[in-house]
Amino acid sequence: MNFNKTRLVKCLILISSIYIYGCSTITEMPHYIAINTIDFTKYTARGFQITPESYMGQYESIALFQAILYPRIFHANDTITYSYYDPKIPESDFWTIEHIRVSELIDSVYRYTSKLGANAIVNFKADVVTRANGDILYGCYQISGFAIKKLVKNPRSPDSTQ
Numbered sequence: 001m002n003f004n005k006t007r008l009v010k011c012l013i014l015i016s017s018i019y020i021y022g023c024s025t026i027t028e029m030p031h032y033i034a035i036n037t038i039d040f041t042k043y044t045a046r047g048f049q050i051t052p053e054s055y056m057g058q059y060e061s062i063a064l065f066q067a068i069l070y071p072r073i074f075h076a077n078d079t080i081t082y083s084y085y086d087p088k089i090p091e092s093d094f095w096t097i098e099h100i101r102v103s104e105l106i107d108s109v110y111r112y113t114s115k116l117g118a119n120a121i122v123n124f125k126a127d128v129v130t131r132a133n134g135d136i137l138y139g140c141y142q143i144s145g146f147a148i149k150k151l152v153k154n155p156r157s158p159d160s161t162q
Contacts, residue, residue: 038102038126043110049120050106055148062118062147069105069141072098073133095136102126102141109143118147 040050074096113121124145131140 002058011015014160021033027067038106039110047119048114049122049150050110050145051120051122051126052124053122055120055122058151059148060117060151061119062116062149063113065109065113065140066144067105067109068129069100069108070131071100071138071140073136074098097138097162099148100141102143105141109145113147116147117149120148120150123147136162 003066043050075094101145109121122145125143127142129142
C-alpha cells in the first residue's frame with residue numbers, strides 16, 4: 001500500500017507542475033483595426049490585370065503557377081571584448097528572420113509571366129504560410145494563379161466599348 005501512495009504523490013506532483021507551467025498569463029490587448037491590402041495599380045497602369053476572378057473572354061493559356069517567397073534566416077552572434085587581451089566572448093546567440101514583402105513576390109511573378117507573353121493573372125490567390133526551421137517558426141508568402149494572354153476585351157466588363 002505504501003507503493004501506491006508514493007506513486008499517487010508523484011503523479012499529483014507531475015500533474016500540478018504541468019498545470020502550473022502550462023498556464024499562461026493573459027495580457028491586455030488594445031482595440032485596433034488592421035487593414036492589409038495588396039496594391040495592383042502599378043500593374044494595371046502597364047495594362048496587366050491581376051484578379052481573384054476568372055476571365056470570361058477569349059484568351060491563350062500561358063502558365064499555371066505557384067510561387068513562394070522564403071525569408072533569409074541567419075545566425076547572429078554578437079560579441080563583446082572585455083579588454084584588449086581577453087578573447088571575444090559571445091554576448092548573445094540568436095537567429096534573425098528577414099522582413100519580407102508580398103510585393104517582391106508579385107513583382108517577380110509579373111516579370112516572369114510578362115516575359116512568357118501574359119497580360120493577366122486570373123484566379124489569383126495570396127496566402128501566408130507558416131514554416132519551421134528547427135525550433136524557429138517563420139512566415140512565407142505564397143501566391144498562385146493562372147497567367148493568360150487576353151485576346152479580346154471581356155464583353156461583360158464595364159470598360160468594354162461595344
